[in-house]
Amino acid sequence: MRRIAIALSKGGVGKTTTAVNLAAGLAQQGRRVLIVDADTQGQAARMLGVQGPHSLAEVAAGDVAPTAALVAARPGLWLLPGGRGLAGLKRVIDRKEFGGERTVREALAPLDEQFDFAIVDTAPGWDALAVNALFYVNEVLAPVSLEVLALQGLIDFTQNLRSLQQYHERLHLRYVLPTFYDRRVRKSDEIHRQLQSHFGAQLCQPIRYNVRLSEAPGFGQTIYEYAAGSPGADDYQHLVTKVMQDE
Amino acid sequence: MRRIAIALSKGGVGKTTTAVNLAAGLAQQGRRVLIVDADTQGQAARMLGVQGPHSLAEVAAGDVAPTAALVAARPGLWLLPGGRGLAGLKRVIDRKEFGGERTVREALAPLDEQFDFAIVDTAPGWDALAVNALFYVNEVLAPVSLEVLALQGLIDFTQNLRSLQQYHERLHLRYVLPTFYDRRVRKSDEIHRQLQSHFGAQLCQPIRYNVRLSEAPGFGQTIYEYAAGSPGADDYQHLVTKVMQDE
Numbered sequence: 105m106r107r108i109a110i111a112l113s114k115g116g117v118g119k120t121t122t123a124v125n126l127a128a129g130l131a132q133q134g135r136r137v138l139i140v141d142a143d144t145q146g147q148a149a150r151m152l153g154v155q156g157p158h159s160l161a162e163v164a165a166g167d168v169a170p171t172a173a174l175v176a177a178r179p180g181l182w183l184l185p186g187g188r189g190l191a192g193l194k195r196v197i198d199r200k201e202f203g204g205e206r207t208v209r210e211a212l213a214p215l216d217e218q219f220d221f222a223i224v225d226t227a228p229g230w231d232a233l234a235v236n237a238l239f240y241v242n243e244v245l246a247p248v249s250l251e252v253l254a255l256q257g258l259i260d261f262t263q264n265l266r267s268l269q270q271y272h273e274r275l276h277l278r279y280v281l282p283t284f285y286d287r288r289v290r291k292s293d294e295i296h297r298q299l300q301s302h303f304g305a306q307l308c309q310p311i312r313y314n315v316r317l318s319e320a321p322g323f324g325q326t327i328y329e330y331a332a333g334s335p336g337a338d339d340y341q342h343l344v345t346k347v348m349q350d351e
Numbered sequence: 352m353r354r355i356a357i358a359l360s361k362g363g364v365g366k367t368t369t370a371v372n373l374a375a376g377l378a379q380q381g382r383r384v385l386i387v388d389a390d391t392q393g394q395a396a397r398m399l400g401v402q403g404p405h406s407l408a409e410v411a412a413g414d415v416a417p418t419a420a421l422v423a424a425r426p427g428l429w430l431l432p433g434g435r436g437l438a439g440l441k442r443v444i445d446r447k448e449f450g451g452e453r454t455v456r457e458a459l460a461p462l463d464e465q466f467d468f469a470i471v472d473t474a475p476g477w478d479a480l481a482v483n484a485l486f487y488v489n490e491v492l493a494p495v496s497l498e499v500l501a502l503q504g505l506i507d508f509t510q511n512l513r514s515l516q517q518y519h520e521r522l523h524l525r526y527v528l529p530t531f532y533d534r535r536v537r538k539s540d541e542i543h544r545q546l547q548s549h550f551g552a553q554l555c556q557p558i559r560y561n562v563r564l565s566e567a568p569g570f571g572q573t574i575y576e577y578a579a580g581s582p583g584a585d586d587y588q589h590l591v592t593k594v595m596q597d598e
């Protein structure tokens with residue numbers, strides 16, 4: 105099972121949009137996909153238009169078995185919801201004397217055989233829960249909007265990753281995905297060039313700014329359902345193909 | 352001293368942009384202003400083009416006196432930097448048996464007489480640090496981008512605030528500030544209308560989408576310095592005037 109965290113400490117760069125549309129796209133291609141929402145905001149469920157009685161917090165605390173907490177979101181796509189309860193999980197992790205960073209990994213181990221992909225939507229920021237999500241996965245996909253503060257956030261984030269990789273050698277930043285790409289805006293191209301020089305081979309084809317992507321969550325639909333053939337649907341379809349080819 | 356947190360759990364809505372340009376605008380009007388960066392990203396210092404040897408984490412841990420950690424950012428504007436060290440502070444707060452929520456408030460109390468305003472830039476998400484920032488202030492200004500997920504985030508956030516207000520009665524959501532307002536985009540107006548019906552009197556005049564606001568941080572300048580007369584500078588000037596009138 106490939107486990108990929110969609111992560112960047114900077115807020116509002118398109119993490120949840122990417123996690124949901126990548127996971128849904130992989131499921132449409134016949135893969136068995138688990139999407140884990142590791143964010144106290146719990147927006148993945150809303151974007152998919154589904155709800156569940158349980159969440160990752162209860163599974164990690166051992167109160168609910170992992171399979172009992174899964175919600176069938178689409179054919180081949182299962183969601184483990186996030187939400188407010190994860191704030192309590194952070195306190196539980198922070199109070200552990202050792203091994204706190206492996207709490208999520210150990211709680212989700214029973215699911216390993218059931219899926220081809222696990223896509224983890226992470227919260228903005230850097231805390232015990234972010235670290236837990238990174239210990240659970242082997243690959244990181246970092247969406248980054250083409251703005252100065254987001255680029256700076258990515259540079260800071262890669263430094264944080266490096267110190268974590270000493271304890272989790274297989275973790276690597278596999279994909280850097282430019283988002284909100286708008287050819288009309290001069291700085292988009294400038295920042296994009298900076299990304300190419302910093303991250304070359306990891307850099308994916310950009311996701312263009314597309315208002316359909318910000319409308320779809322209001323209907324609980326993926327971009328493929330809400331606006332098939334839109335730039336947003338095409339760009340995420342392209343990402344899905346690239347991730348599958350890299351098996 | 353008026354203490355205002357710039358806060359919303361949703362990422363990328365313009366919290367840091369608002370904190371820096373509101374604080375700088377108030378200082379330009381002759382007020383004595385403290386800007387506190389309570390975000391592990393520590394982007395307020397970068398936006399102001401300054402750096403300091405110490406941060407809020409050291410002050411809250413009692414390692415450094417508050418006045419020793421302040422950085423003179425502009426005439427009348429002082430910054431208490433944030434940054435990576437705040438991740439450690441969250442663990443310290445989470446391990447306290449009682450009173451953890453007042454850690455920042457108690458650490459910064461010596462500064463109360465020295466300033467007219469304290470503006471706190473908070474991190475996205477909801478955790479011990481966000482709660483600490485809210486216990487330190489009496490007013491909240493919530494920037495909200497005109498998108499479905501951000502509006503949803505604001506509704507969730509006001510519910511979280513309500514449960515906190517039982518323990519901190521004077522705390523209130525005083526301002527809701529629409530950001531990234533773009534008249535060309537149909538949904539901007541639609542979401543703006545929803546905000547008006549939900550938040551009426553608290554709703555401020557929107558900050559328009561203005562590319563100058565995303566360029567200024569690359570030069571360590573406020574919007575007034577980088578692009579005086581731009582829509583961004585005008586809109587933030589208007590906010591400064593409103594906040595001063597509400598003394």
Ligand SMILES: Nc1ncnc2c1ncn2[C@@H]1O[C@H](COP(=O)(O)OP(=O)(O)OP(=O)(O)O)[C@@H](O)[C@H]1O
Pocket residue numbers: 114115116117118119120121122143226227228283284285311312313314315316317318319321360361362363475498499500501
């Ligand atoms: N390519 C795009 N074009 C237009 N709008 C987009 C695009 N990608 C995401 N959005 C919208 O931008 C906002 C931010 O995206 P999203 O919520 O996915 O970011 P995030 O990184 O998950 O945020 P957070 O840090 O709060 O978790 C949302 O309203 C989303 O609908």
Ligand SMILES: Nc1ncnc2c1ncn2[C@@H]1O[C@H](COP(=O)(O)OP(=O)(O)OP(=O)(O)O)[C@@H](O)[C@H]1O
Pocket residue numbers: 113114115116228251252253254361362363364365366367368369390473474475530531532558559560561562563564565566568
């Ligand atoms: N009105 C605006 N028009 C155009 N760009 C803007 C505007 N306000 C903010 N920006 C840009 O949008 C991005 C997000 O803004 P900012 O970093 O202030 O949000 P934030 O809420 O502090 O994010 P985080 O959740 O990561 O702390 C930044 O690159 C900023 O320069």
Ligand SMILES: [Mg+2]
Pocket residue numbers: 119120121143147226227
């Ligand atoms: Mg998100």
Ligand SMILES: [Mg+2]
Pocket residue numbers: 366367368390394473474
């Ligand atoms: Mg910020």
